[in-house]
Structure formats: structure tokens, C-alpha cells
Amino acid sequence: MTQGTPGTSPQSFRASLRLESQCDFDSIRQSTRLIRSFLSERGLQDLELDAWELALAEAGNNAVEHVMPENRNIPIGLDVSCDERDVEVRVTDHTPGFDWPDEVELPDPTDEGGRGLFLIRSLTDEAVYLRARDQNCLVLRKQRSGEVSLAQPTVETLQTRLAEAETALTEMTDELASCYESLTTIFRYSAGFGSSQEILSFSKNLLADLAQVTQADAVVLRIANTGQSQLPATTTAPERFQGMVAPASLLSDTPSFERDAAMNRQDSWFDPDTQLSDQDPLKPLGMALGICHPCVSNDQLVGTITLCRNAPDHPFAAAQLSLLHTFSDFLAIQIVNTRLIEERLRTGVTRRELEIASEIQRTLLPANVPDRPHLTVAASCLSAREVGGDIYDVIPIDSSCLFVLVADVMGKGVPAALFASVLRSTMRSMAHLHRQPGRLLTAVNQLLHDDFSRVDMFATAQAAYVDPSRGTLLVASAGHCPLLLWTPGNATAEAAGDAGLPLGIEQNAVYEATEVPFPPEACALLYTDGLTEARNPQAEFLGQDRLAQWLAETASKSDSARAMQSRLLNQLGVFRSGSRNTDDETAVLVRHLP
């Protein structure tokens, strides 16, 4: 169960014993017995021996009782050191640790447990609990009682003690210097923080510094990809190692102790006792021991940093691990910041591109709607976003007629807008069918059906051919909301034409046009359903009936289509009273002037 390494330096009285106890109560019991006899040989009295035996039993039992299951096979360390004045024992446990209370109080007399800490505290002069990430150390000290039978120190003893003190002082100075060096490095990073730095060069510098301050023979940084599936070797220190380190995958089963650290969000170790698997991506470096720390920011895995050493008997010290953690925090913040800045830039670019698209779409709509001798036309199109899926077109035919189109591509935004442009161009290109809106819709549907299906889209459309000399209007609809027609003498406007299937649904659909009378003063409104689905603050729809009513009222008050349209838009604004439009709203108004 234990490996003992007792030792005494001949010149002084100092003696030490190092035990490693397995993590179970029996082994702890055996270790406390060994320590008792060790201290007994150093001349401690029975009462002192009882106290140490009990204090160590309590400390050891706690270390067994609270060990993390995965650490059950790591031995508990018991380091005893004894001189003529004091005894000090360090108990190293692998429990999650706890906060040592300022005042240790006794539990209720009927409680069966909870006396361990009290006993430890009562039986020793000093008990300090040092917590670290994977292990904790309980340092117990107690002055020896009574006189120790040791002759007056000789000159040699005094010289030895002086030499010991000097060595200790040198070691402390070295440690202080290394702390100072680390602090300076950290301050340097703080200073460089605000300035936007390229991640890779920042990481390279950081890794080189980290290798130096932790005396690591190799440092490997992996930054997780945005999909959180891969851990490529981003950079290494020294850089020549980079080519030797394969990427680690967060998804595959290939053993990787870095992947384990990343998945468990916990430091992972390897050393001569727990060696790397042969397939581990780090194996080619041939390192004897290492520790991997996952960099995490806001619960998101940023990457891993691994420190390695060649020498198997030279593990990383707690202070060096703290440095690893500090550097890792710095790096995680820098990486997250850089990503945020890039994201902001990208969003800015996308916004600008949308503005351009919106501009293009506006220029594609007819700038000036042509009036004919006996026809006035007004058109408006209001998109819910920068770009929309609504289009309209007004094309003069011969000297007096007009072709009018209103269409609504399913969806909003860029995809709908792109398709709307295609639809408009196709409609425009079939000039020979502008007098026959039914055949036009049939042909366009046939032509675009495959394209529509490929992107899973469809469109509704309304096409009309207006001939004032004959006083007729030919209207065809592909699933579109009906054209509203007002003729003089009527109190309201009427819906005209049949609905039909939307474009892009049925390749062989046949669209029929309906001819309706369009006498002087009559007017027709072609629109998209965004208009009738406009809501007032009470969430009521405008609706087709109300729109038809407005059209009739406006027609009796105004002559030109443009005047009518501004009245209608005003009315719409009042109805909406500030609620925002959520869909594209398009309207084309045609009026027959006498």
C-alpha cells in the first residue's frame, strides 16, 4: 500500500517520511500506524503520538470519504517532516475540496458525524487547507512538547543550519523572480488587449511566453472550429512541432486526451503512469508528461492548451498550472473578442449589400408610369424589408392600350426579391402575349415551373390588358387577390375575374382571361394581399370590402389615378395609425378618362 522514503540528514535532527496511501480506510489506518512509529522513533511522547495518530486518521479518512470517483486510484500523499521543535504533515487529497471554516464548531451531541475537522483543529497548532484544481493539501503543524534530548548545537550544526537557510533563501528568490516574470508577461498582454490583433500571431507569442514561464518543452494550442466538431492544431511552441500534431476531432472515437479535456471541461493529465494511447494525436511529440486545459468562455468551448515535458520525473508545479489557466483565460477572451468584431463587420457588409439590392429593385420597377390619352395610371410599392417579393409593371401597347401586372412571390426578403425580378423579366419578354393575359400566365407558368419547383417557391400574379377605345378590360389571375373594378353609378367596387392556381404549382395549368366592361370614368385597382391584410392598432384587417368601399368613394371625389392613389394611401395611413407594415404592399390604379 505504501512506499516509504524515510530520510534524516546526519548533521541536523530533521527527518522526513513520505508515504503514499491507497484511497481506502484500511490503507489510511496502516499509514497512520507507520507515521506513529516513525514519530515515536523521533522521541515524541505518547500523548503527542495519540494526537498525531488521531489527527492524521481524521484527515486521511476525509480524503477517502470525499474523493472524486475518477480519482479513486490516485494515492493520498502523506508527507511527514520532523525536527527538534516541530512536526509538520502534509496530506494531499484528490477531493473537490472545501472551504476550511474560520471557526470549527462541534455538531449537536446526537449527530453521529461531523467531528473530524474539530478534532484536527484541536489536536494541532496550525491547520491550513490549500486548494488547487485537482488536488488539495492539508498542512498540519504542531510544536513538540517537552525538551528534546539534544546536546548544545555544535559549530558544525550551526554552520549546516546557516547553509540550509541560505539555500532556502535562494530558492525563495528564484520563485519570486519567476513570479515577477509571469506578472510582467501578463501585464504586457493586458496592455495589448484593446488593439485589434490577428489571432494567430497573438497566439504564437502567447504560446512562446507560456512555454518559457512554465518551463514546458512543448505547448500545443487547438482552437475549436465554429461548428465545435474539430480541434485543429492551431499553433505550437516551439513552432517546429506543429507539423507533427494531427487534428483532434470532437466527434470521432480516436482516443485523444485533449478531446477528453475539451468534452469534460476539465484539465486532463498524462504521465508515465497514465500514458497516452498510441493513436493519440499528441503521441508523435514523444513527451513524457503533460496537462491539457480547456479554454472555455461563456460555456462555449474555445479550444485547448496543452503543456508537455520530456522529463518524466519533473511534473508541473501548482504555480505553473495557475499560469496556464491565466494565459488560457487571456487567450479565450482575445479570441472571443476578435470573433465578435468580425461578426459585427460581416453584419455591416450584409446590411450594405441589402441596401444595394433594395436600390436595384426600386430601379427595376417602372420609374414613370406612362399615361395614355384616355388612361391615367398610378403605382406604389412598399416593401416590409429592404427588398421584397412584390412587383408590378405597366407597359404601353399601341397608342392607347396598357398592359398591367401585379405579382407577389411567396416569402419576403432577398430570395423572394430575386425570383420577383426573374418573373418580371419573363413577363416583359413575352410582348406578343400582353394582349392575352390568360395565355401569358399559362406560358410563363410553363416556362418557370421547373425553376419555381427547384427552389420550392411559387408566386401569385394578376395581369390585365386595358383597351379604352373598346371600353374593356381583360383580366387573368394566378391565385392572386381579385382585381377591384368600379364603374360609374355603383356604391362600391366589385371583384373581377377568376382566381386560378398560383404560378409554379401545376406545370400544365391553363389560365383563362375574363373580359369585363371598362367604360369612361371606370377604375381598376390591382394590388397584393399585403394591402388588404394591413391592420389597425386593434389588429383588424383592412379587408377587401373596406378597400372596395374606399375605391368607390375616392373615385367619386377625384379624377386622376394619382390623386386617387394619394387619397387611398392617406386613408390607409389613418387606418393603420402607426402600426408597421409586415408584408409588402403594392397597388396599381388605372382610370379611364372620358
Next chain:
Amino acid sequence: MKITPVDPKTVEVSGLLELVAANTATIRDGIRAALPETCVQLDIDLSQIGFLDSSGLGALLSLHKTLRARQGSVRLINPTQQVLQILELTRLHRVFEIVKNPS
């Protein structure tokens, strides 16, 4: 360890050498199982005990509770210096009846 029923009301436990984390559960449960229902007096001889830790105290307290539940009590017979020290330190010497019997 030896468990001896003295009479229907009294059970005596002796020969305990250690009462520590490694064995408390076994010893406690062994004693408890051996108690007849009529037993209201449990005498535990601690004169031979070499070492007792806080989990040993826990076992004694647990047995004490068992006996208290039936209006009985636990007496600690001739505890060693180490046991007395820990009992006093944790102020449990007032909870148990401690009998020092020179014979």
C-alpha cells in the same frame, strides 16, 4: 470482539481493539444485530481499545440512539486514556455513562 448477553436486559461487548473508519460499520451493525429486543443496557468495554477515531465515536453514538429509543442506555466501561481524551475533546463524555471499574 465478544458480545455476551448478561441477562435479558443487559448485553456486554468486550475485546474491541480498534474502532476506526475501516471497521465501524461492521462492528456497529454486528452489535445492533445481536441485541435482543428486551435489551435496555449495553455495556461496551473499551479497556483494550488501541485506537478510536471520529467514525468510532459515530458508531458509539448510533448505538446510544438505538438504546435511547427503547428507554435504555450505553455505558462505556474502562475507556483507555486515548478514548477518554477524544471523548472529552468532543464533549461527549457527558452523553455517555462512563464507568471506571478497577476490577
